[in-house]
Amino acid sequence: MAPNKSKSTVDGHCLSKGHIKKKQVYESNEQAKKQLTISTVNAAFESKKEVIEDLIEAFSHANIPLEKVNHLLPFFKKYLKEGGAIPQAPILRQVHLPRVFNKYSSSLQTYFNQKPVAIIIDETTDDCSQSVVNTFFAFRQHTKLVSVDFLECVNNSTMGGTLLSILPNFNISYTLPRLFLSDSAAYMKKCFQEALKPIMPQLIHLPCYAHIINLIGDTWRTLSDFSLLKTFLSKIKETFVYALARKEFVQNLKFFQQQNKPVFPFVEGRLEQITSYLEGNPFNSAYKKFEVHIPQHPACPLFRASHIFDPLYIKMEIQIEDTSRNNIHRYSVITEFGNPSDELLREWAIYCGSVGEIVEKNIDLNLYWVGMQKFLPILSSIALDYIWLPVSSCSVER
Template identity: 45%
Template sequence: MLTKRTTPYTRQKEFPGTFNVLNNTLVCLFCGHSVSWEHKVSVTTHTYNVLSVAESKKTVVNDLVKAFVEANIPLEKVNMLQPFLRKHCREEDLKDFFREKTVSIIVDETTDSRARSVVNILFSYRNNTRLVAVDYLDNVNNVTIGQLIIRTLIEWSIPFSFPRLLASDSAAYMKKSYRELLKPIMPQLLHSPCLAHILNLISLAWTSIPHFDLVKTLLANIKKTFVLTKARRARYLLFLSRNGVQNPASVPLSVATRWNSWFGMAFYVNDYYQYLRISIWKGKKMILMK
């Protein structure tokens, strides 16, 4: 029986991690469909059905892995099943879900183990995000990216007036593709560059400013001193311990693909500069004495 206190929010609390409330509507996090919240039996039935489907998918994955292991087939060979799966497994359910929906588009370009450019396109609608296209491009630029997005929208029966948001990295070609190819035919589309990528570009840019050349050279030389010399790192830790340093730690060497590691090394060198200077000087003195 519906009481005055029953609302979509109270139903959401009764089924934690299963539903979200959007515009006073109870929306399933698993399938993205709205659910009648007035009667608890309706919510319970939907929850049971959707969790059963999720569990069955998990069972399929586990059974597939088990079958490959028992047959002594490397899991990397699972990609060879793609033609078979595409022929005999239906994708229409996923296409029906996104068809004519106000989707958000997520685009990301990466490289595979063979250094080929791979572009992944995902659609997101009501907290449901799915991979809908994977394409290998010989040339990644504003034109090829725009063409791929437009072709994907057409294949998934999504009118150009429906997409609302394009999320991508902050690469120049992505911005140009949005500005010159996508925006003219989808004026309602907004572009949201990845904030983390923007911060990464800023962090990489400021280290190239001439004012920091001395710091860069210092860190590069320290890294060169320690990176391939395990014995020298051990002597340095022993030197710290003998000079009263509590819990001595080795130099956190910077990694080119992780700019925050550069800051970590810079802060460390700032704190331990005198120890590093004396330790390296003594190491060179020992070499000269030999």
């Protein structure tokens, strides 16, 4: 207490408006400093966390094991602003990787939520010879790995059960998937017929065409014309791969290995080319394999129907006066065309009537249907779903 000041004087000062105002200003400033300090700390923490998580994503995209980060830590500390915040590999794996994985998994669940996906599934083995089942979902331009499962026993039952357990995780009802892609193994065909088809009757099986074309192409290895080359150049694989007769099949194989391109409506035309090529050349052994696998392929009706999403195909049919091709009910293998609404029928009529105005000889199907969304919203949505359907299961093996 100040000398010569009575207690009443001090009390009066403390209760004065001036003192109270100054006290409020002081307390407000102190609180602001505390909040600023907390905000600064939180911002710094979030910045460091972002650097770490972005680093994990970058390593994952580049297929670099997290163990390699230990060798880069001195470089990070020297040249990066937040380099000192990056921990060693064990901390990255145990603390930060699960967070990055959960974030990515949530983004997949959001994207594929209630979408009519195409399913790509295949079984392989890891470095320890353990069976691994990779499952991809494809919707329009995006094909993503959604599940990796390790199975002790691989058969039609376990493969079907694995897939049926994955769909609910993405809020995909069993009425939505359109296409099921796999290899041509007997147990995969049985999986489709006995495990999947009874639950998803709308599902169409597409045994991988790339595998089939490769099988047909391998017949050139046994031709007597190549016996001399096989004797002297047995270790030079390119001699057979690029032989004139085999080269045609290499080009066809490349077509069915395309990814992220809207080529589904062109599959039927490509198969017709292969048929003509084999029929017009004395390749009996190859044609026999072709007859076994291609004409009765379970996805052929869908390939033929999806051709209608190429406006140049519709234009050609109109020019040759084959108006029956304009009947939408002919393409009921496309689920939405089985019982079309009045609005869809109206849009279909507009579409068929507008293709005659097209002057281009080649059309980017994606750009065409994206541009038609304003005028034909229902039909465009259906077309974009189907033109982006995958044509092979090569994505899984890669």
